[in-house]
Amino acid sequence: PTVDKGVDFANYFCTYAFLYHQKEMLSDRVRMDAYFNAIFENKHHFQGKTVLDVGTGSGILAIWSAQAGAKKVYAVEATKMSEHARTLIKANNLDHVVEVIEGSIEDVSLPEKVDVIISEWMGYFLLRESMFDSVICARDRWLKPTGVMYPSHARMWMAPIRSSLGDQKRNDYEGSMDEWYRFVQDTKTSYGVNMSVLTKPFSEEQKKYYLQTSLWSNLHPHQVIGTAAIVKEIDCSTATVNDVLEVRSNLLSSITGERTRLCGFGGWFDVHFRGSKVDPAQKEIELTTAPSMDDSTHWGQQVFLLHPPIHVSEGDDLNVSFSMNRSKENHRLMEIELSCDIRQSSGNILPPFSNRFYIE
Amino acid sequence: PTVDKGVDFANYFCTYAFLYHQKEMLSDRVRMDAYFNAIFENKHHFQGKTVLDVGTGSGILAIWSAQAGAKKVYAVEATKMSEHARTLIKANNLDHVVEVIEGSIEDVSLPEKVDVIISEWMGYFLLRESMFDSVICARDRWLKPTGVMYPSHARMWMAPIRSSLGDQKRNDYEGSMDEWYRFVQDTKTSYGVNMSVLTKPFSEEQKKYYLQTSLWSNLHPHQVIGTAAIVKEIDCSTATVNDVLEVRSNLLSSITGERTRLCGFGGWFDVHFRGSKVDPAQKEIELTTAPSMDDSTHWGQQVFLLHPPIHVSEGDDLNVSFSMNRSKENHRLMEIELSCDIRQSSGNILPPFSNRFYIE
Numbered sequence: 089p090t091v092d093k094g095v096d097f098a099n100y101f102c103t104y105a106f107l108y109h110q111k112e113m114l115s116d117r118v119r120m121d122a123y124f125n126a127i128f129e130n131k132h133h134f135q136g137k138t139v140l141d142v143g144t145g146s147g148i149l150a151i152w153s154a155q156a157g158a159k160k161v162y163a164v165e166a167t168k169m170s171e172h173a174r175t176l177i178k179a180n181n182l183d184h185v186v187e188v189i190e191g192s193i194e195d196v197s198l199p200e201k202v203d204v205i206i207s208e209w210m211g212y213f214l215l216r217e218s219m220f221d222s223v224i225c226a227r228d229r230w231l232k233p234t235g236v237m238y239p240s241h242a243r244m245w246m247a248p249i250r251s252s253l254g255d256q257k258r259n260d261y262e263g264s265m266d267e268w269y270r271f272v273q274d275t276k277t278s279y280g281v282n283m284s285v286l287t288k289p290f291s292e293e294q295k296k297y298y299l300q301t302s303l304w305s306n307l308h309p310h311q312v313i314g315t316a317a318i319v320k321e322i323d324c325s326t327a328t329v330n331d332v333l334e335v336r337s338n339l340l341s342s343i344t345g346e347r348t349r350l351c352g353f354g355g356w357f358d359v360h361f362r363g364s365k366v367d368p369a370q371k372e373i374e375l376t377t378a379p380s381m382d383d384s385t386h387w388g389q390q391v392f393l394l395h396p397p398i399h400v401s402e403g404d405d406l407n408v409s410f411s412m413n414r415s416k417e418n419h420r421l422m423e424i425e426l427s428c429d430i431r432q433s434s435g436n437i438l439p440p441f442s443n444r445f446y447i448e
Numbered sequence: 449p450t451v452d453k454g455v456d457f458a459n460y461f462c463t464y465a466f467l468y469h470q471k472e473m474l475s476d477r478v479r480m481d482a483y484f485n486a487i488f489e490n491k492h493h494f495q496g497k498t499v500l501d502v503g504t505g506s507g508i509l510a511i512w513s514a515q516a517g518a519k520k521v522y523a524v525e526a527t528k529m530s531e532h533a534r535t536l537i538k539a540n541n542l543d544h545v546v547e548v549i550e551g552s553i554e555d556v557s558l559p560e561k562v563d564v565i566i567s568e569w570m571g572y573f574l575l576r577e578s579m580f581d582s583v584i585c586a587r588d589r590w591l592k593p594t595g596v597m598y599p600s601h602a603r604m605w606m607a608p609i610r611s612s613l614g615d616q617k618r619n620d621y622e623g624s625m626d627e628w629y630r631f632v633q634d635t636k637t638s639y640g641v642n643m644s645v646l647t648k649p650f651s652e653e654q655k656k657y658y659l660q661t662s663l664w665s666n667l668h669p670h671q672v673i674g675t676a677a678i679v680k681e682i683d684c685s686t687a688t689v690n691d692v693l694e695v696r697s698n699l700l701s702s703i704t705g706e707r708t709r710l711c712g713f714g715g716w717f718d719v720h721f722r723g724s725k726v727d728p729a730q731k732e733i734e735l736t737t738a739p740s741m742d743d744s745t746h747w748g749q750q751v752f753l754l755h756p757p758i759h760v761s762e763g764d765d766l767n768v769s770f771s772m773n774r775s776k777e778n779h780r781l782m783e784i785e786l787s788c789d790i791r792q793s794s795g796n797i798l799p800p801f802s803n804r805f806y807i808e
């Protein structure tokens with residue numbers, strides 16, 4: 089899909105130009121620990137090597153790469169955050185190693201190929217923001233054939249959940265419709281215009297907003313009521329843009345909770361730092377954004393709600409067919425089609441349902 | 449200034465494509481009553497006439513124009529809201545009079561010149577959104593020399609105010625800085641990177657956000673502590689884009705409250721429907737967004753805060769020099785320079801102060 093660069097800058101990049109937002113990421117301990125350990129427990133990947141940091145933001149990954157012994161680090165950043173990165177790198181006495189380049193990775197030119205590409209490109213439910221496209225582009229143009237990707241692997245996960253968010257959102261939706269009917273009445277009475285023909289499009293707009301848009305949530309592990317399933321596995325060394333343009337998958341999940349309500353699905357991701365086949369990690373590191381009591385991340389989980397919830401019991405089997413595409417209006421946002429069969433442990437099969445969701 | 453159309457659509461027009469947002473405007477009784485009365489108490493301007501509605505949104509002003517007897521109404525709307533407008537107009541049996549045209553007014557072509565241009569183009573503090581540019585463009589291309597503008601006149605106002613928002617915002621700012629220092633400390637300890645060089649740019653970013661960005665507020669009339677002054681008067685029949693590109697003004701205001709705190713300034717606007725010199729209104733209508741107990745609008749007032757507030761007393765004279773320009777990054781947003789001298793009733797002159805504000 090062709091992307092208007094100006095629009096993309098207005099919509100997407102602008103938030104990253106704020107230190108406030110970079111700080112939010114830099115304060116995510118799970119994220120920080122994972123990258124920190126991935127680098128410093130695998131110094132052999134960095135010592136005397138050349139590194140490319142795709143989307144360096146504040147410069148943190150470039151700095152660590154240099155501190156771990158890299159000979160040269162190219163730190164590319166599309167926004168004006170590059171200036172802060174440059175300041176930070178200088179203040180930490182690493183400007184003889186790290187070179188900050190302001191520009192889209194798609195547009196910049198490096199003087200050499202690199203041994204390592206490091207990047208923190210993951211959005212909500214892994215692929216929101218579509219930044220992995222840029223990492224693929226960087227890899228195909230600038231990584232040596234023997235080079236290593238940081239992270240090297242990524243997975244999307246999904247699991248059935250219970251949640252009270254659904255009732256809340258349903259209430260919000262109904263409140264907004266009540267208000268709409270009052271508004272239609274008033275507009276007719278006071279201003280002589282009958283708006284009722286817009287009731288259907290208004291309700292569709294509100295449904296999309298309240299009921300079909302996925303929610304950020306920091307789920308408690310207890311809210312996961314069935315086995316988690318892998319939706320997609322990505323090998324960062326070989327995946328193409330085509331491999332991630334559309335995600336299609338059939339998932340199986342068994343309800344593990346007692347008699348409970350299936351309120352929807354939670355989606356999250358993990359990434360791994362394993363090095364490459366010929367040059368594996370000395371210590372493999374995992375960064376997971378799964379529901380957790382202590383180790384929650386700023387990504388949280390994406391929650392897709394069912395209206396109304398469905399009663400389920402231990403042993404019920406869910407057969408989910410999932411497909412995710414980029415939204416036509418904004419390639420960094422996603423649209424999901426999810427349909428589900430439930431085979432109860434009794435053998436009884438519930439009528440299948442099908443839902444459309446939006447990751448905004 | 450050249451505007452990237454795609455960016456403008458992403459940033460500006462997208463909100464208007466939601467019925468939710470149109471409904472907010474349609475629920476503003478002060479706004480609705482003003483336009484309704486302006487039209488129906490001046491039917492002579494509409495009966496048998498041709499009308500252009502610039503930015504018709506839901507179509508409401510076009511519908512009223514037709515109901516007041518217009519022969520033909522061109523209703524131009526840049527967003528997909530045009531489709532809802534078309535539906536609404538049909539359902540109200542006015543599709544033989546009102547023609548909905550989807551497109552930017554700058555791009556569309558009409559088959560004839562019109563007798564009336566009606567538009568609701570006012571943004572916060574009148575000029576935010578810069579939509580008046582589009583109305584000027586429509587007027588210069590499509591209004592007959594004898595034609596009438598609805599509204600015909602507009603004014604910007606400003607007055608000294610007291611408010612507790614300033615203390616709040618100051619607290620928010622200080623809280624965010626406390627957190628920053630903790631963050632710098634943690635990042636050094638846990639991850640070996642010294643971020644303190646970014647303290648200054650971070651604090652500037654936060655100051656801009658918390659202290660220098662004007663706030664929407666629905667001021668109580670008691671919060672106005674001095675005489676209100678006109679910042680700018682616009683004759684909609686003759687004003688050029690150049691006249692509104694920059695607003696420069698010297699204002700005088702006298703403190704009318706007892707011993708109180710000058711916490712900042714409130715800015716608002718009014719517009720008038722007076723017809724034209726050769727074809728005046730039968731009944732002049734005013735739409736004001738001044739602080740009011742009962743008649744508040746969705747525009748509210750824009751509040752520009754001083755940090756810290758200044759003690760003032762009845763009879764103190766403020767001499768304000770005001771200038772407003774469009775922001776370089778987004779021509780629909782504004783930057784303000786405000787400086788102020790205070791001559792106390794005792795004759796004593798306080799040291800002048802100067803502030804920069806942003807309308808985002």
Ligand SMILES: Nc1ncnc2c1ncn2[C@@H]1O[C@H](CSCC[C@H](N)C(=O)O)[C@@H](O)[C@H]1O
Nearest residue numbers: 104143144145164165166191192193208222
């Ligand atoms: N195509 C592209 N070219 C250059 N920078 C990009 C890019 N796409 C996204 N970015 C930048 O990538 C960053 C992702 S956020 C991660 C920042 C930093 N590496 C850290 O881990 O803290 C943002 O600053 C964003 O502006």
Ligand SMILES: Nc1ncnc2c1ncn2[C@@H]1O[C@H](CSCC[C@H](N)C(=O)O)[C@@H](O)[C@H]1O
Nearest residue numbers: 464503504505524525526551552553568582
């Ligand atoms: N240059 C332009 N061309 C066409 N429509 C425009 C425009 N600039 C703004 N608009 C539209 O003008 C509308 C302003 S809001 C007012 C809507 C309606 N007239 C009412 O009074 O309720 C928005 O719907 C916006 O999309």
